[in-house]
Amino acid sequence: MIMSHASVRAALRRAFAAALLALPLAALAAPAAQAPEDKDYSAAEAAQRENRGDQLLVLSYHDVRDDVARKGDPDAYAVSTQNFAAHLDWLAGHGYHPVALSDVIKASRGEKKLPPKAVLLTFDDGLRSIYTHVFPLLRAYNYPALMAVVTGWVDLPRDQQVDYGPRMFTHDDFVTWDQLREMQASGLIEIASHSDNLHRGITSNPQGNTMPAAITREWDAKAQRYETEAQYLERVRRDLAASADKIKRELGVSPQSVVWPYAAYNSQTNDLADKLGMTVTFDLEGRHQTVGRDLHGLARLLVFDNPTVKDLTYELRHDEELDGVRALQVDLDYVYDADPAQQARNLDKLIERVKQVGPSHVFLQAFADPDGNGSADAMYFPNRQLPMRADLYNRVAWQLKTRANVKVFAWLPVLGFELPDKALDAQLAIKASNPAETHRLNPFDPRTREIVSQVYEDLAVSGYTEGLLFHDDALLRDDELRGIAPDAPAARTQALIDFTHALTRAAGKWRPKLITVRNLFAGPVLQPKSEAWFAQDLAAFNNAYDYTAVMAMPWMENSRDPQRWIDRLVAKVKASPRGLSRTIFELQTVDWRDNSKPIPAAQLKRIVHRLQADGARHLAWYPDDFIADRPSTADAREILSARGFPYIEK
Structure with missing residues (x-):
């Protein structure tokens, strides 16, 4: 899942809350309409374009x-x-x-x-x-x-x-x-x-x-x-x-x-x-x-x-479109240390790990969530709105690009910011009926739009990034912001999409041609009518962004048969327009229900091999624990390396 390692507790709360809210939909959910996967251009079509x-x-x-x-x-x-x-x-x-x-x-x-x-x-x-x-x-x-x-x-x-x-x-x-x-x-x-x-x-x-x-x-x-x-x-x-x-x-x-x-x-x-x-x-x-x-x-x-x-x-x-994304999600909270010497050692561990594994991308946390509640307390770059925990994003992103030869996408919340002005924060906060929900700001308030746009612009000013990864906090329940947000689920989904496009434009002032990725809960994929509970939809996301990162996390969803759950997810993605060409399957490497027990590497390998056999092009996982080397570098290289076998340096 594309979220801070420090926010695991909030992730579990949201997952369980989502499961409870989705229960009434089980009887209503209908199979998704079959839609053909995008076909490649034929030679004749290519010649016609030329x-x-x-x-x-x-x-x-x-x-x-x-x-x-x-x-x-x-x-x-x-x-x-x-x-x-x-x-x-x-x-x-x-x-x-x-x-x-x-x-x-x-x-x-x-x-x-x-x-x-x-x-x-x-x-x-x-x-x-x-x-x-x-x-x-x-x-x-x-x-x-x-x-x-x-x-x-x-x-x-x-x-x-x-x-x-x-x-x-x-x-x-x-x-x-x-x-x-x-x-x-x-x-x-x-x-x-x-x-x-x-x-x-x-x-x-x-x-x-x-x-x-x-x-x-x-x-x-x-x-x-x-x-x-x-x-x-x-x-x-x-x-x-x-x-x-x-x-x-x-x-x-x-x-x-x-x-x-x-x-x-x-x-x-x-x-x-x-x-x-x-x-x-x-x-x-x-x-x-x-x-x-x-x-x-x-x-x-x-x-x-x-x-x-x-x-x-x-x-x-x-055809570059056929190239697969292989992404590690990295917590900058794990690089940060108050001791500069230890922080430097942490960074060296990260760089060496990424060099050895050889992914194509790193999704790099640009915000700090030390209290683990799922929203940003501070940022890792100079900005006008929130405290700066450390001026660290610029250094780590550039080191990953130049020393580890990967593309770095900045991973940021969309709504989940805790403003230092507590009175303003309270005015802008979405009043969630479920206390387990992540703290989020009202995207329909012009003040929120200005604040968050400035954060994204300041990120782009601060240093290198080739893309933006929109956090999973961009959701709206059907009972939230009534009278302010549109009533229709599709309209709420589009409103959040439009908001993220505005954030892309803000960052794009200083960083052109940004690639965009949006996190998506599995619920709206497996049960499309649950869009009402999330304001998220796979087809809409794949039309709006370069990629959609679907949380392919059966253990977080309490599945008794993880492989069968993954198979159902892939089938639903296949049935969606541009499904496999735009969807990143974001795997989990630990079972947060069991004290963050690691998922066995052999099981991860089986899941990935099955995903690839089913046509999945893009893979990622979270968390990638570079400090403890979990999953092991050897296993990570075998599963997620973007290099050709036997992992020759490009």
């Missing part, structure tokens, strides 16, 4: 050298000249049509259509090889391309160096203005800004971690404070203006686009770029896109690890 005139593939290259190791080169983003030439040859032989950025802009305005299988080639950082190795091949194929240069590196003084990873780079490793002028004069090459001095990390938290300069409020250790929003935006604006001015001065043409370093940007930095005439920006998420009026955050396929043509072909033809 020929529509608005589809675009963008490839992102960096260095191209003759001496790149076949695999394991110190520079993971370098591609050998031989492989790069083979890529161009393969694109030419398979009907791809390289286009210029100007073609994409015209297509977005409706002035022309893109050719079938349009591809835009981009090259980041402004390395010398774009002139010595890339440009001759582009001329030979007559392929246009976009070159994104860090103007501060083009102007790098000869007595300075840049730490480029595998070694220190000097002036001679970067392209010169004369070389850029020559390439631009060919008519094939357009120059984009890659910033002037944002291709670096800056201090992002009191612990000294660094994060991309373009999206980070810098921590001033001397003053013991973060950069203000105004200071941050002005720093980015000055940098972009300096880069655009240099390109205009040296090349005579203002850049139309900015390729954000590390693909790190937000809507506010895009606004700054727009005002400077750079209305096209690029991302590194995804592969293809439909070109519309908005050209912000164009998806690019990052070319790395020196791929052969075979490797590239796999990436282009691979």
